[in-house]
Amino acid sequence: MEQTIDQAKLDRITEQILKQIDNGNGFSQEGAFNLRHNGVALCHGDSEHIKIRKKEDKPGIDVYIDAETKGEQVHIPVVVDASGMTDIVYNDFYIADGADVTIVAGCGIHNSGCNESRHDGIHSFHVGKGANVRYEEKHYGEGEGTGAKVLNPVTKIYMEEDSVFTLDTAQIKGVDSTLRETDVHLGAGAKLYVLEKLMTHDQQTAESNMEVDLDGEGSSAQIISRSVAKGTSKQIFHPKAVGNAKCHAHVQCDSIIMDHAEVSSIPEINARHLDAAIIHEAAIGRINDEQLIKLRTLGMTEEEAEGVIIENFLN
Amino acid sequence: MEQTIDQAKLDRITEQILKQIDNGNGFSQEGAFNLRHNGVALCHGDSEHIKIRKKEDKPGIDVYIDAETKGEQVHIPVVVDASGMTDIVYNDFYIADGADVTIVAGCGIHNSGCNESRHDGIHSFHVGKGANVRYEEKHYGEGEGTGAKVLNPVTKIYMEEDSVFTLDTAQIKGVDSTLRETDVHLGAGAKLYVLEKLMTHDQQTAESNMEVDLDGEGSSAQIISRSVAKGTSKQIFHPKAVGNAKCHAHVQCDSIIMDHAEVSSIPEINARHLDAAIIHEAAIGRINDEQLIKLRTLGMTEEEAEGVIIENFLN
Numbered sequence: 001m002e003q004t005i006d007q008a009k010l011d012r013i014t015e016q017i018l019k020q021i022d023n024g025n026g027f028s029q030e031g032a033f034n035l036r037h038n039g040v041a042l043c044h045g046d047s048e049h050i051k052i053r054k055k056e057d058k059p060g061i062d063v064y065i066d067a068e069t070k071g072e073q074v075h076i077p078v079v080v081d082a083s084g085m086t087d088i089v090y091n092d093f094y095i096a097d098g099a100d101v102t103i104v105a106g107c108g109i110h111n112s113g114c115n116e117s118r119h120d121g122i123h124s125f126h127v128g129k130g131a132n133v134r135y136e137e138k139h140y141g142e143g144e145g146t147g148a149k150v151l152n153p154v155t156k157i158y159m160e161e162d163s164v165f166t167l168d169t170a171q172i173k174g175v176d177s178t179l180r181e182t183d184v185h186l187g188a189g190a191k192l193y194v195l196e197k198l199m200t201h202d203q204q205t206a207e208s209n210m211e212v213d214l215d216g217e218g219s220s221a222q223i224i225s226r227s228v229a230k231g232t233s234k235q236i237f238h239p240k241a242v243g244n245a246k247c248h249a250h251v252q253c254d255s256i257i258m259d260h261a262e263v264s265s266i267p268e269i270n271a272r273h274l275d276a277a278i279i280h281e282a283a284i285g286r287i288n289d290e291q292l293i294k295l296r297t298l299g300m301t302e303e304e305a306e307g308v309i310i311e312n313f314l315n
Numbered sequence: 316m317e318q319t320i321d322q323a324k325l326d327r328i329t330e331q332i333l334k335q336i337d338n339g340n341g342f343s344q345e346g347a348f349n350l351r352h353n354g355v356a357l358c359h360g361d362s363e364h365i366k367i368r369k370k371e372d373k374p375g376i377d378v379y380i381d382a383e384t385k386g387e388q389v390h391i392p393v394v395v396d397a398s399g400m401t402d403i404v405y406n407d408f409y410i411a412d413g414a415d416v417t418i419v420a421g422c423g424i425h426n427s428g429c430n431e432s433r434h435d436g437i438h439s440f441h442v443g444k445g446a447n448v449r450y451e452e453k454h455y456g457e458g459e460g461t462g463a464k465v466l467n468p469v470t471k472i473y474m475e476e477d478s479v480f481t482l483d484t485a486q487i488k489g490v491d492s493t494l495r496e497t498d499v500h501l502g503a504g505a506k507l508y509v510l511e512k513l514m515t516h517d518q519q520t521a522e523s524n525m526e527v528d529l530d531g532e533g534s535s536a537q538i539i540s541r542s543v544a545k546g547t548s549k550q551i552f553h554p555k556a557v558g559n560a561k562c563h564a565h566v567q568c569d570s571i572i573m574d575h576a577e578v579s580s581i582p583e584i585n586a587r588h589l590d591a592a593i594i595h596e597a598a599i600g601r602i603n604d605e606q607l608i609k610l611r612t613l614g615m616t617e618e619e620a621e622g623v624i625i626e627n628f629l630n
Contacts, residue, residue: 255586257588257591262587278597279600280580280595285594286589
């Protein structure tokens with residue numbers, strides 16, 4: 001195990017960003033981890049059951065999670081603080097049958113320059129039979145520069161029999177443009193839970209395309225997307241659930257619209273099997289007026305009250 | 316008023332089809348009407364408040380409904396029983412401020428030959444302030460021939476202030492292929508109600524695209540779509556509600572899937588205004604098993620029980 005972080009290299013900006021994207025606790029050196037900084041793996045460490053290997057043919061890592069892994073975490077944060085940089089990384093996860101693991105994979109961009117800084121994380125997950133994976137991904141942008149902060153994640157998930165995958169993604173602040181592509185294939189008895197939280201402000205744009213193929217008998221998916229659009233920002237959601245076997249899927253998208261923002265929700269449900277049961281619900285509306293009035297009578301300013309309502313809505 | 320129907324021309328097939336598409340009662344000669352048969356206006360009649368004029372530049376009619384019209388019906392059925400015929404017709408409706416009218420506009424195709432018979436009805440409705448319009452459209456196909464029965468309706472609705480439009484469409488049987496295009500623009504305070512009923516069987520295909528633009532303050536739309544897909548038929552729904560002002564919209568699509576059919580529901584809700592509140596719900600699933608068992612214990616065959624459940628679901 002080579003678990004050493006050169007603290008000198010972890011300057012204040014990087015530390016600050018890590019606090020935002022890696023569980024809010026700053027970067028932990030416990031267990032397996034890989035810190036990518038401006039396109040370079042700054043440091044990484046294995047654990048007894050989780051091995052991280054640098055790819056030979058392209059940027060990125062292969063993460064091997066063995067069958068004995070029980071309740072362990074892997075942290076693979078990415079920090080980009082060089083203005084004008086485009087960082088593309090390919091990370092593949094091989095999760096053995098029966099493993100139980102949490103993968104924390106945030107990305108933060110600090111852009112103090114005038115050029116676009118961009119990170120495209122292309123992640124694939126090969127989830128073995130009966131394995132249980134929780135994948136957390138926080139996206140965050142900051143910096144006083146005029147250069148855009150762009151995050152375009154691609155997530156591919158292949159779920160074998162009776163596996164469980166929880167995808168918990170959040171983009172709360174500072175990302176000027178994002179295009180998310182998520183593809184999931186579910187084997188027999190596999191269960192997918194998706195929780196997507198998104199807030200855009202100013203002139204930001206966010207687009208999220210998701211296709212969930214329920215291929216195996218008895219598979220199920222629950223997708224919950226919650227978003228808040230402020231300023232003149234624009235959001236587009238296009239979740240698609242395809243039932244190719246006896247399966248259940250429930251897709252729910254709720255959005256709060258503020259100021260002059262625009263939200264478009266284009267869910268697609270496609271039943272190709274007699275026993276596919278798929279439900280979709282979507283709602284877009286303004287902030288709850290009654291809640292707002294109640295909180296203001298408790299002495300909050302309008303801004304404070306809105307903040308509380310939005311925080312509750314997203315959590 | 317020139318209300319004469321040459322009964323000799325109304326042969327048994329035409330009469331039979333009219334029973335299916337025109338309120339189930341056979342064709343009525345009361346009030347304003349226009350019967351189109353194989354691309355020709357076979358007969359038509361005006362009423363005191365409703366005038367029907369043949370278009371000079373293209374096939375079709377202009378229907379003028381004056382402000383004094385209260386609770387009257389206009390019947391404009393279309394029958395195509397010549398195999399291999401493509402009948403395109405442009406019908407425009409001018410509904411004066413405050414009028415209250417029901418327009419019944421079914422189309423039935425009897426195809427006993429091997430060539431495709433097709434009717435494309437392009438209808439536009441100019442709905443004056445405070446007018447109340449109910450538009451019923453039944454589509455039906457029959458005939459022992461192998462030629463396809465195709466119906467591709469285009470419906471454009473322009474709603475002025477405080478008008479009300481109810482669009483009640485049904486395609487229950489025998490239409491091999493349909494592509495529906497519906498566009499609605501709502502002015503301030505306008506109210507739209509859409510009820511779409513669709514059943515496909517065998518290898519039929521049906522696609523329904525609808526865009527509802529809520530442009531005026533206080534406008535509202537309620538769209539309910541219910542469908543049953545049997546055999547190896549395929550259905551695609553793409554309703555879109557765009558809120559450009561303070562408005563309410565509720566879109567609900569429910570489908571029952573049977574045999575090896577396929578249903579795809581792709582609703583789109585797009586809020587472009589702070590006070591636009593838009594909700595969508597969609598569900599696709601198989602026939603309710605509990606209901607089926609209950610009806611079978613009452614002595615029905617499986618087929619009979621399914622028939623009852625489907626009929627209730629569509630009505």
